[in-house]
Amino acid sequence: MSPRPDARAERIPQILAAARAVFARSGFAQTRMEDIAREAGLSKAALYLYFDSKDDVVSALLTQYFAEAFADLETLRQTPGPLRRRLNAWTQRRIAELEADPAFLAIGYEFFAVAARQEAVREVLRGYYHRYQVELARLLAEGRAELSGSRLTPPELATTIVALLEGLTLLWMVDPQGVNLRRATARALNGVLGPPA
Amino acid sequence: MSPRPDARAERIPQILAAARAVFARSGFAQTRMEDIAREAGLSKAALYLYFDSKDDVVSALLTQYFAEAFADLETLRQTPGPLRRRLNAWTQRRIAELEADPAFLAIGYEFFAVAARQEAVREVLRGYYHRYQVELARLLAEGRAELSGSRLTPPELATTIVALLEGLTLLWMVDPQGVNLRRATARALNGVLGPPA
Amino acid sequence: MSPRPDARAERIPQILAAARAVFARSGFAQTRMEDIAREAGLSKAALYLYFDSKDDVVSALLTQYFAEAFADLETLRQTPGPLRRRLNAWTQRRIAELEADPAFLAIGYEFFAVAARQEAVREVLRGYYHRYQVELARLLAEGRAELSGSRLTPPELATTIVALLEGLTLLWMVDPQGVNLRRATARALNGVLGPPA
Amino acid sequence: MSPRPDARAERIPQILAAARAVFARSGFAQTRMEDIAREAGLSKAALYLYFDSKDDVVSALLTQYFAEAFADLETLRQTPGPLRRRLNAWTQRRIAELEADPAFLAIGYEFFAVAARQEAVREVLRGYYHRYQVELARLLAEGRAELSGSRLTPPELATTIVALLEGLTLLWMVDPQGVNLRRATARALNGVLGPPA
DNA sequence: TATGAATGAGGGTTCATTCAT
DNA sequence: AATGAATGAACCCTCATTCAT
Numbered sequence: 001m002s003p004r005p006d007a008r009a010e011r012i013p014q015i016l017a018a019a020r021a022v023f024a025r026s027g028f029a030q031t032r033m034e035d036i037a038r039e040a041g042l043s044k045a046a047l048y049l050y051f052d053s054k055d056d057v058v059s060a061l062l063t064q065y066f067a068e069a070f071a072d073l074e075t076l077r078q079t080p081g082p083l084r085r086r087l088n089a090w091t092q093r094r095i096a097e098l099e100a101d102p103a104f105l106a107i108g109y110e111f112f113a114v115a116a117r118q119e120a121v122r123e124v125l126r127g128y129y130h131r132y133q134v135e136l137a138r139l140l141a142e143g144r145a146e147l148s149g150s151r152l153t154p155p156e157l158a159t160t161i162v163a164l165l166e167g168l169t170l171l172w173m174v175d176p177q178g179v180n181l182r183r184a185t186a187r188a189l190n191g192v193l194g195p196p197a
Numbered sequence: 198m199s200p201r202p203d204a205r206a207e208r209i210p211q212i213l214a215a216a217r218a219v220f221a222r223s224g225f226a227q228t229r230m231e232d233i234a235r236e237a238g239l240s241k242a243a244l245y246l247y248f249d250s251k252d253d254v255v256s257a258l259l260t261q262y263f264a265e266a267f268a269d270l271e272t273l274r275q276t277p278g279p280l281r282r283r284l285n286a287w288t289q290r291r292i293a294e295l296e297a298d299p300a301f302l303a304i305g306y307e308f309f310a311v312a313a314r315q316e317a318v319r320e321v322l323r324g325y326y327h328r329y330q331v332e333l334a335r336l337l338a339e340g341r342a343e344l345s346g347s348r349l350t351p352p353e354l355a356t357t358i359v360a361l362l363e364g365l366t367l368l369w370m371v372d373p374q375g376v377n378l379r380r381a382t383a384r385a386l387n388g389v390l391g392p393p394a
Numbered sequence: 395m396s397p398r399p400d401a402r403a404e405r406i407p408q409i410l411a412a413a414r415a416v417f418a419r420s421g422f423a424q425t426r427m428e429d430i431a432r433e434a435g436l437s438k439a440a441l442y443l444y445f446d447s448k449d450d451v452v453s454a455l456l457t458q459y460f461a462e463a464f465a466d467l468e469t470l471r472q473t474p475g476p477l478r479r480r481l482n483a484w485t486q487r488r489i490a491e492l493e494a495d496p497a498f499l500a501i502g503y504e505f506f507a508v509a510a511r512q513e514a515v516r517e518v519l520r521g522y523y524h525r526y527q528v529e530l531a532r533l534l535a536e537g538r539a540e541l542s543g544s545r546l547t548p549p550e551l552a553t554t555i556v557a558l559l560e561g562l563t564l565l566w567m568v569d570p571q572g573v574n575l576r577r578a579t580a581r582a583l584n585g586v587l588g589p590p591a
Numbered sequence: 592m593s594p595r596p597d598a599r600a601e602r603i604p605q606i607l608a609a610a611r612a613v614f615a616r617s618g619f620a621q622t623r624m625e626d627i628a629r630e631a632g633l634s635k636a637a638l639y640l641y642f643d644s645k646d647d648v649v650s651a652l653l654t655q656y657f658a659e660a661f662a663d664l665e666t667l668r669q670t671p672g673p674l675r676r677r678l679n680a681w682t683q684r685r686i687a688e689l690e691a692d693p694a695f696l697a698i699g700y701e702f703f704a705v706a707a708r709q710e711a712v713r714e715v716l717r718g719y720y721h722r723y724q725v726e727l728a729r730l731l732a733e734g735r736a737e738l739s740g741s742r743l744t745p746p747e748l749a750t751t752i753v754a755l756l757e758g759l760t761l762l763w764m765v766d767p768q769g770v771n772l773r774r775a776t777a778r779a780l781n782g783v784l785g786p787p788a
Numbered sequence: 789t790a791t792g793a794a795t796g797a798g799g800g801t802t803c804a805t806t807c808a809t
Numbered sequence: 810a811a812t813g814a815a816t817g818a819a820c821c822c823t824c825a826t827t828c829a830t
Contacts, residue, residue, distance in 0.1 A: 007793065027310060029226030032820060043795045048822070106313035109306045113224060116303035116370050125371045152388050159376065160385045163364025170363050171356065173313050174322045179356065188357045191349050191389055204810065230804060240812045242806080251804065401789065421704060423620030427825060437791045439827080448825065500707035503700045507618060510697035510764050519765045546782050553762060553770065554779045560761050561754025567707050568716045573750065582751045585743045586782055598814065623799060634816045639801070 024103035083143025133158040149194020221300035280340025330355040346391020418497035477537025527552040543588020615694035674734025724749045740785020
């Protein structure tokens, strides 16, 4: 019977979505709380009802992002079928998300920059990539039969694949016309995995 | 009256070195002109004798970086010997530089972030990577005999290699203990190039 | 619908007590309506049901204080017995109150500060001290027989006594260990009144 | 030959004078840095070249005040002549200062309010009053011959006198018309010191 | 009566940039 | 060439006050 059923549950995603949009557009430093507020359709002061500071907004945004990314991993784990198809489905879904909101990449690079300077942030990233690589390695181990052509071990392969995806994403960001991300990814994956058995 | 008629040749590198150090440490946004000045042993106002603005310093710094990178490419071109050895020498030299100044990576990611937002900056990066890939592709084409194991064309291979290097660098930055950059690079390169003939 | 048709009689003292506590602790300027509300166990908005503004709370608090102080004067007037005993009983009672809530003194000084700037506030204080001095002077006149030792007229004595009490209170606040307020007051009073007949 | 011989030596007193005026007029809390800056004929940012924060300005102002007050004490110590005349000269000089800038009193009361809440501030005040009382007590002891009429010891007298001065100042602030500060002080002093020998 | 939610109007502080010397 | 001094323009965050329920 409270006035609003739960304003928090409504406002926080609303603010994060606004922040995401504005950060992507202008960067952390250039974005003023005012900008986020306007994008969210709220007053500046209202933001402070839900977040302690600008940094807190950034932090919440990244937490949200990682939660989504891990949910995505979960999907990969549960996709049925042969290894190559599962990997392909996963990478293509990732790419679809990138294409849907390419500006969001900028937030990622800013985050990398911070991570390169601060161990605490780096640690978060470390956990993230670690989990990715573990999951991938397990997947690769399970599908070893399909990987007879590769001379790398599953963990090495996992690292290589993650590196490839990150690297190709960067090249595509720089030159979306020149790099066909979907095809390059598929090809590179094939190159790394070796010829199908 | 000054003994050196051209203090510029002395001051500009001095300021850029200071800027590089401080940017690496604190990031573009967090760095104040004051910080650069102090690091350079000059007054704030003196910076403005040589640079029009803070952005101008950033810009000059990146220009300098790209000049160095292209010189590095030139070295790759002129290294004699078989393909794999040349590639290895080049990547190992790159890695040596990273290890010598890992904080500088942060500047790179900040630059990527800006590039992700601004076409003008993206264009600079595009030229850089394009030249890299062209050069590599040429190299690969020349050494085709050694690459019979790969199913990728030289340009595809070039893209893949650059992507791999960038991606592994990222993973190493995140987890320097967990990723042996030299070995991972060598292995991945091998994996991509296929078994030596 | 509420059982008590007049919640005001309950809420207003509740809020004033809260305000008194918080003002004493943090000062007028540092105290936020939020603080008063929390101390009172109410919501910020509820305060505005009973007070028009923060200043209104301050004002009501001071009004309350003066009412108490005048009631105290009334007690002095009605205390029976010889002059010196009555004065002593009164000052000792005052001191007991101070000792019970020394932080409240801070509110007084802030009020003096405002009074020093604003004639309207000064006027309130004027009425307060005027009444005090008139009352005291009357008392002293009635007990003139006991004051043969003093060379001051009753109104002069009254002024001197009030000044002494205020001044000693200040010194005691500054150095509670160093100033024995009860004794210093008694002694000073004796010194001013002259030797008992 | 530096551009300005020493801007600090010029600016700091200039800013403190401005702050003193504005604080007296509006109080600490109500005064904005902007106000001080305007009063000083400088920009807001210029204040921060000489003071770390608003609190720092307040602090410096009080330090300055105490330095002046102690210098005043020094004068008292060095005034020649009989006790009563010296005390009178001193109190009259004090009063002259009050009358010259009555608004400054407000700053004092705000400071008392802070002191009543914070031990650290209280300690500063304690040192101040302590020195006052020690100095006075010494003076009184030296002039004991003139004080045969008083039943209080020199330290007790000193405390009483300081309390009287502070208390009368307060009463005068509240009612400048009703309280003749010069006369009341002289009379009260006489009353306390007892009949001249 | 009571409150959770919201906001307009600042206020302290920072900083890139300019200027007088 | 060089700098100490100065400033205008922001920007983060706060808070008294209001409003919808």
